[in-house]
Amino acid sequence: MRTGKGFSQKKHRHKAARAAAPQDDVYRAGFACFVGRPNAGKSTLTNAIVGQKIAITSNKPQTTRHVIRGILHRPDAQLVLVDTPGLHRPRTLLGERLNDLVREVWSEVDVIGVCFPADEPIGRGDRFISSEISELKAKVIAVVTKVDLVDPQTLAQRLLAVSELYDFADIVPVSAVSGHQVEILTDVMVKHMPESPQLYPDDVLTDEPEQVLIGELIREAALEGVRDELPHSIAVLVEEMLVEGNLTRIFADIYVERDSQKSIVIGTRGARLKEVGTRARTEIEQLLGRRIYLDLHVRVAKEWQRDPKQLRKLGF
Incomplete structure (x- = not known):
């Protein structure tokens, strides 16, 4: 994988999509994003389309914190997917900044896919998001x-x-897990893209720095099996990466807000932190294509979600 620089970056009418990509021999390229309330399947869908694990996924809502861009290369098009946090009612400064980030992305992309989980009825959050996109x-x-x-x-x-x-x-029904109609969805998104030359070289799958992706994979591993309230309190900062021959040494800190949360992440005699390291190391080695040594430490940053200085340090 290669990385590069980021870019600045009527009613009752049912259109269940069966359309194929445009047959006009025009090359199309542009930016798209999936939006929706938290846990609507946006990140999993992004991964399914790009074909590699770019955005982290979790069964906890509000998992996505960074805008991870995944790039799909086709003979007729280049689709750049921008992954965003779920729009939600903010309770902290972090929540407000994440919502601002979502709206900024919405204003810059060419295509927006609003995600509605089939296993849940339409709710107030869906109506709110639908009203928010009406002027775009x-x-x-x-x-x-x-x-x-x-x-x-x-x-x-x-x-x-x-x-x-x-x-x-x-309107396109899909399953990212089974792959049902994922290709149809990409055809439909490409159909709505502008005519454009290629935006990224063929070997680029994401324009995010490796350290951001690694931090996200560590945070995903740390989210597994913890209490419901803990995910919003976990952040990861990759402090250093050292390449020594065919081994890469990665030193990273997992930040929580309270000592009690630190104990949860570490577990009895460090057992849980060891599991986090094992799970994250496997994913990172797949990402980088080489062996890694992962050194993890858990640190407490009091109320970091509400502290502008701490938010800047942690990349928000």
């Missing part, structure tokens, strides 16, 4: 995710409810 210049499509979790009758009900929310350019 981007083409807006609806993506009904997790269709592998529902029966056909429930899916039909969800599709109808989604079609009544907004005048979407297309």
